[in-house]
Amino acid sequence: MPRVNVPGRTAGVAGALLAAVWLTGCPSQGPPPAVESVTIEGGDRLLAVGGSVRLSAQVSPAGAAAGLTWYSADPAVAAVTGSGASADVVGVAAGATTVTVVSASDPAKNDSVAVEVLEPGSVLWTQQFGTDVVDQCESVAAAPDGTVVLTGPTAGALDGPHNGQRDVFARGYGPDGQPRWGQQFGSSGNDTGYGTAVAADGSMAVAGSTSGDLATGNAGGADVFVRRYDQGGAAVWTRQFGTASPEVANAVATDSWGRSIVCGYTRGVLAGPGFGLADAFARSFGP
Secondary structure, three states, X not given: OOOOOOHHHHHHHHHHHHHHHHHHHOOOOOOOOOOOEEEEOOOOEEEEOOOEEEEXXXXXXXXXXXXXXXXXXXXXXXXXXXXXXXXEEEEOOOEEEEEEEEEOOOOOOEEEEEXXXXXXXXXXXXXXXXXXXXXXXXEEEEOOOOOEEEEEEEOOOOOOOOOOOEEEEEEEEOOOOOEEEEEEEOOOOEEEEEEEEEOOOOOEEEEEEEOXXXXXXXXXXXXEEEEXXXXXXXXXXXXXXXOOOOEEEEEEEEOOOOOEEEEEEEOOOOOOOOOOOOEEEEEEEOO
16 A cells, blocks of 8 residues: 655654754753852052942853842942942042942852042152252153152162262152162263153063163263063163264153053164254164
């Protein structure tokens, strides 16, 4: 007897088979992993009355329940708006408080940061330093963590022995204004720091001019120098360059690749041709 195919019945059987295969191949979705920790990124904050800052939090491990609640210990000082992975903190009045984030699934998992609110333009710290002769600061740079670096010339023994007419000093301060390190260097001639910069990793660069031999023989008159420091204020390398005519570096910058870019003026021919009485220049150095 010939076999008869029934279209509806065949499609129904095939559909049932596909459903069975799909159900067998897809594991059931279990509950998310338990929250192990909640961490606010970036640490303590400082803001002005009327100012705001956004805080973000990370939940560990990945995939754990992400429900988060934020609150301020003193909303009269700093108010918190928002929920979830980030919240905005607004300075209300001068004072100090803490902002806390709590896991909704496990309130024992939480994190807090200190928030200080100041009147706009409040003096945070002042430092005065020097020798019994002439000392002056020519440049200042600050890192995201509040570290501050200063540079300039000194005619005395400020942070080390005096080497010549004027030496270069470089100083690092913490966010609280307390000195962390100090360096003084120079040749037998006249040396001045005119520019400084702080890289994202906390390393630093100082640039200026020298009439002596800081790294190589003097090319003539005033040469440019660039010195790179590590995060602790230890010198890593020094470069000196110039022509038979005077050169001065007025500023230096650093980038995320670790390069140091110095700029200033030259009365000679550094990269040619010369254009006038004094030309601008910029030179980049690797890490």
